Amino acid sequence: MSTAADTIDFATEWQAWHDAHETNRADPHGFLAVTSLNWLDETPTRYPDAPGEWSTSAAGPVVRLSDGEQIVVDGRAIVGSTDRVTYEFGVIPERGGVTVSAGDAEFEVARRGGADILRPRHPSHPTRVEYAGTPVFAPNRSWVAEGTFRAFTEPKPVTVGSVAEGLEHVYDSPGVIEFELGGESLSLTAFNGPTPGSLFVLFTDATSGVTTYAANRSLQIDAPDASGRVTVDFNRATNLPCAYTEFATCPLPPSENRLPIGIEAGEKTPLRPSAATDGDAR
Structure with a gap:
């Protein structure tokens, strides 16, 4: 059973992560x-x-x-x-x-x-x-799931669409992550993450286009342990660049990563400057 101190630590760690993510996003050349x-x-x-x-x-x-x-x-x-x-x-x-x-x-x-x-x-x-930050759901442990990574015998090439019309991306998928959340058994096709052994997933869910960005969200996942166990923390689900700018080529999630439940965790749909300013330089 988690204690009040555990809850505070969880929220504090999440806030530090979120603040760092926002700082990186607002980089002068981001x-x-x-x-x-x-x-x-x-x-x-x-x-x-x-x-x-x-x-x-x-x-x-x-x-x-x-x-x-x-x-x-x-x-x-x-x-x-x-x-x-x-x-x-x-x-x-x-x-x-x-x-x-x-x-x-x-x-x-x-x-x-x-x-x-x-x-x-x-x-x-x-x-x-004019960026004023991204709205988020309050961090909540109920959106953290312990899952299992099921590796393919060999990496599987997966073709996905893009927010840029006519463009496709091909990623090698090393396997699938299986987990339970909200009483449902779910799975997500995973791609290779930025560090050796780590993973990332692209997904949509029942909140997409309602309170969260319609096209996609992304989630980084630490490398599985020796038993294939992974932690899927949707509190750290983030928007891709296409949620903020029309000048992106972000990939769309594979069809099997459209979750049937609403993930009320992580980043919500961001506010953007008026369309009239999108093409101004410089």
Whole structure:
């Protein structure tokens, strides 16, 4: 049986985690600072929130800088001239990316869904400047489940949709997490997490589109123990970048991760600046 002290410790630990997550989200060059999402092709194109003319080919993205323009790549300044200077990024792997800078802005050059993109990030963008935090459900131990990770014999490629129309993502799933919550037996297809052995899941539930973001939420899960046991703490369910900006390519959950119950835990639908400011730079 948990005590009052246990409850206080649980809430305190959750608050520290949430505060750190919010600080990271509001980073000057985080997703709230993204001002556009540009799909590169073979035609050199200039964008209003980035220096240079950008294009791509089978050899990877390229930027051509005119006189007075410059970017910084790996600490080295690439400066344009009257003859123009071309910088070649080379082939970028799927879900990989390179970050360059100019002034106080950063520019993500990345590959998503088989296409190369340019995503500028300006700290003064209204989505970031006006960000006032994400509403959440109060932390509650009843939304913590002890589950079991059932590993596949071999990782299984899973294709999921994206909030970006026409885009798909393919992730290797190492297995399924099984657990009980609210008297129901549930399961979630898991993907590999950011640290060795860790997992993450994408899911929707009965609150999606009502009190929580409609498209998806994400949950990080520590690596299973030797017996395959895992802790599924929905109090730490978070929104992906697409809940805050239209310039995201977030994956959608696999169909089997649509939970039939309402998960009244974790982050709710965020408030966003008016649509009129979404495209303003810079």
